[in-house]
Amino acid sequence: MGSNMNDVKSLQETNLDEEGDQEFELEDVDDGDEEEEVEEYVTLGLVEKPKNPKFLLRHLFPSKAGGVPAWLDPVDLPQEKLRICGFCGEPLQFLLQIYAPISEESSTFHRILYVFMCPSMSCLLRDQHEQWKRREDNPCRSVKVFRCQLPRCNPFYSSEPPKRDGIDKPLTLGAALCSWCGTWKGEKVCSSCRRARYCSEKHQAMHWKSGHRNQCRQNVNYSETSSSSPDSSSNRLPAVGKVACSTLWPEYEIIIEDECAFDAEAFEDNNCATSLVPKNMKTDDSYQFMLDKFEADENKRTWASFQERIAKCPKQVLRYCRDPKAKPLWPLSIGCPSVANIPKCNYCNGPICYEFQIMPQLLYYFGVRNDPDSLDWGTIAVYTCSASCGSSISYKEEFAWVQLYPTAPMT
Amino acid sequence: MAERGGGDRGGFGRGFGRGFGRGRGRGDRGRGGRRGGGRRDEEEKWVPVTKLGRLVKEGKITSLEQIYLHSLPVKEHQIIDTLLGGRLKDEVMKIMPVQKQTRAGQRTRFKAFVVVGDTDGHVGLGVKCAKEVATAIRGAIILAKLSVIPVRRGYWGNKIGKPHTVPCKVTGKCGSVTVRMVPAPRGAGIVAARVPKKVLQFAGIEDVFTSSRGSTKTLGNFVKATFDCLMKSYGFLTPDFWMETRFTKSPFQEYTDLLAKPTKAILLENTEVVET
Numbered sequence: 001m002g003s004n005m006n007d008v009k010s011l012q013e014t015n016l017d018e019e020g021d022q023e024f025e026l027e028d029v030d031d032g033d034e035e036e037e038v039e040e041y042v043t044l045g046l047v048e049k050p051k052n053p054k055f056l057l058r059h060l061f062p063s064k065a066g067g068v069p070a071w072l073d074p075v076d077l078p079q080e081k082l083r084i085c086g087f088c089g090e091p092l093q094f095l096l097q098i099y100a101p102i103s104e105e106s107s108t109f110h111r112i113l114y115v116f117m118c119p120s121m122s123c124l125l126r127d128q129h130e131q132w133k134r135r136e137d138n139p140c141r142s143v144k145v146f147r148c149q150l151p152r153c154n155p156f157y158s159s160e161p162p163k164r165d166g167i168d169k170p171l172t173l174g175a176a177l178c179s180w181c182g183t184w185k186g187e188k189v190c191s192s193c194r195r196a197r198y199c200s201e202k203h204q205a206m207h208w209k210s211g212h213r214n215q216c217r218q219n220v221n222y223s224e225t226s227s228s229s230p231d232s233s234s235n236r237l238p239a240v241g242k243v244a245c246s247t248l249w250p251e252y253e254i255i256i257e258d259e260c261a262f263d264a265e266a267f268e269d270n271n272c273a274t275s276l277v278p279k280n281m282k283t284d285d286s287y288q289f290m291l292d293k294f295e296a297d298e299n300k301r302t303w304a305s306f307q308e309r310i311a312k313c314p315k316q317v318l319r320y321c322r323d324p325k326a327k328p329l330w331p332l333s334i335g336c337p338s339v340a341n342i343p344k345c346n347y348c349n350g351p352i353c354y355e356f357q358i359m360p361q362l363l364y365y366f367g368v369r370n371d372p373d374s375l376d377w378g379t380i381a382v383y384t385c386s387a388s389c390g391s392s393i394s395y396k397e398e399f400a401w402v403q404l405y406p407t408a409p410m411t
Numbered sequence: 412m413a414e415r416g417g418g419d420r421g422g423f424g425r426g427f428g429r430g431f432g433r434g435r436g437r438g439d440r441g442r443g444g445r446r447g448g449g450r451r452d453e454e455e456k457w458v459p460v461t462k463l464g465r466l467v468k469e470g471k472i473t474s475l476e477q478i479y480l481h482s483l484p485v486k487e488h489q490i491i492d493t494l495l496g497g498r499l500k501d502e503v504m505k506i507m508p509v510q511k512q513t514r515a516g517q518r519t520r521f522k523a524f525v526v527v528g529d530t531d532g533h534v535g536l537g538v539k540c541a542k543e544v545a546t547a548i549r550g551a552i553i554l555a556k557l558s559v560i561p562v563r564r565g566y567w568g569n570k571i572g573k574p575h576t577v578p579c580k581v582t583g584k585c586g587s588v589t590v591r592m593v594p595a596p597r598g599a600g601i602v603a604a605r606v607p608k609k610v611l612q613f614a615g616i617e618d619v620f621t622s623s624r625g626s627t628k629t630l631g632n633f634v635k636a637t638f639d640c641l642m643k644s645y646g647f648l649t650p651d652f653w654m655e656t657r658f659t660k661s662p663f664q665e666y667t668d669l670l671a672k673p674t675k676a677i678l679l680e681n682t683e684v685v686e687t
Binding site for chain 1: 468
């Protein structure tokens with residue numbers, strides 16, 4: 001080994017004489033992409049238009065994005081304070097849900113994670129500061145994640161798997177949902193017709209303005225003539241597509257694929273390419289100048305590896321990996337949480353770990369407008385309780401970390 | 412749908428239907444049902460990740476100049492592809508093997524220098540190091556596309572016809588190499604060494620006199636010095652820029668009171684209003 005080191009030193013000296021004896025130059029600088037990262041087993045989520053919207057109802061345990069949520073526990077929905085954005089007070093809008101059971105425990109036979117978000121970008125910008133706050137300071141967020149789990153035997157669904165033949169039904173009727181957003185529980189009733197239900201005053205006002213004003217009177221007349229009340233006459237199947245709000249995000253089904261299925265095929269033959277290497281290469285003693293804006297700074301390097309990783313499957317909108325060693329794929333190096341920023345579980349005080357992340361391609365599929373004030377994010381990483389604890393509350397709040405792109409510099 | 416064990420027909424202990432998080436199953440490698448034909452499609456179709464990408468894909472931004480005007484960072488090379496399209500040509504200037512000493516011998520990687528350009532005022536330079544030559548070249552092309560800059564051309568004397576040379580004497584420096592470009596009359600051609608000549612051809616400069624100093628053997632620095640020189644062509648304040656600039660709204664900037672004078676109709680927000 002010692003003689004090798006001497007050889008190295010002598011090589012370096014003759015470099016300066018710039019004589020073409022050796023063909024290679026020595027590289028002291030360590031590039032970032034040296035280490036072979038252990039590829040974790042990542043599952044990707046892709047969106048697709050559903051073949052039949054009926055397949056996205058709650059008794060079929062779907063994974064979907066946009067539209068209305070398919071509540072797993074249809075009765076004990078999140079309460080008033082959890083439904084609204086911490087900044088503007090508007091009820092949150094449904095972003096996506098994924099069906100992520102944990103096979104080791106029986107209490108998590110069914111397990112769905114729901115993500116809700118305020119569609120306003122200004123709230124998201126303020127949320128950025130909130131997520132850094134410690135839990136004791138009671139941060140108010142505009143991105144909320146809920147987890148709901150059920151054992152196999154439960155009062156809501158049959159213990160047998162659904163046959164997906166169009167006649168599956170849940171065992172019980174769910175709670176009535178808001179007529180405007182179809183997302184949250186409709187606790188308040190329209191005072192005149194007593195048929196339309198709302199989750200909040202804001203939605204009642206919106207629905208009134210956009211057509212309920214006319215419909216209301218007709219509803220009153222109708223209920224006087226027909227004797228049966230509307231709730232019992234409807235069958236147990238939840239209604240499909242009967243939401244008054246038009247600004248909900250378009251509904252998609254999330255298809256699950258493994259990332260390794262997209263691994264690139266072998267590169268083209270190296271034979272033709274290596275002939276580009278000329279026979280006698282002169283030494284280059286200024287390699288240290290290579291490290292500047294053409295190569296990388298930390299942010300660019302992170303972005304480059306991010307791009308490379310998603311290039312395997314450009315249509316992905318979700319990356320899932322519940323491995324304890326898993327780390328999310330950050331597009332930027334700034335704004336990443338450290339271990340101290342991740343709080344403990346709200347309910348069992350145990351550690352929480354990364355589970356999945358939402359990618360910005362989803363904005364493209366949702367057709368979000370590209371105005372200065374429209375929604376945009378780098379990635380949203382969701383951290384959940386490692387033990388997936390149970391408690392008396394059906395929908396437990398989990399932690400979301402949003403990484404935004406830095407705003408463009410002003411000219 | 413040949414799913415392993417669980418799935419539609421009632422998987423014990425793993426929920427119903429297809430869910431995320433199927434444990435440590437690494438045995439699914441073989442499932443390549445979506446490969447082949449389907450995969451080609453996915454490769455070509457670009458799903459933008461940034462807001463600028465979405466704007467370009469929609470077609471709201473039609474030229475690179477709109478991006479330059481507001482100094483927006485371009486993070487996806489497909490943006491340049493969409494805007495400059497087929498006019499962009501690329502060339503590998505050099506592949507250089509670099510080595511690192513490890514306990515088990517030397518580890519060789521290849522460094523690729525690639526220049527892209529559309530011979531009409533846009534050039535880009537990319538450098539990438541990778542274990543295989545093809546990867547390095549591919550990566551360098553992407554980086555080159557991300558670094559495309561506009562090149563200002565002007566006249567030597569009479570302002571007849573199209574601009575053909577640099578507008579003024581400019582100089583660029585990188586390491587010890589300095590490259591100086593001097594306007595030349597028509598027909599002079601590019602008077603430069605082999606390496607910067609290539610870059611200048613890609614930029615679309617037809618006539619120029621150059622002068623270089625320093626260790627021009629180091630190709631990396633030489634190419635970067637020329638590139639730096641070209642970047643400065645738009646940075647030089649000439650009398651035609653003396654007129655006061657009227658600022659327009661950037662596609663990302665919230666409207667503030669400072670930008671009080673909306674002018675020409677390249678405002679993207681304005682066109683949107685007109686359409687709806």
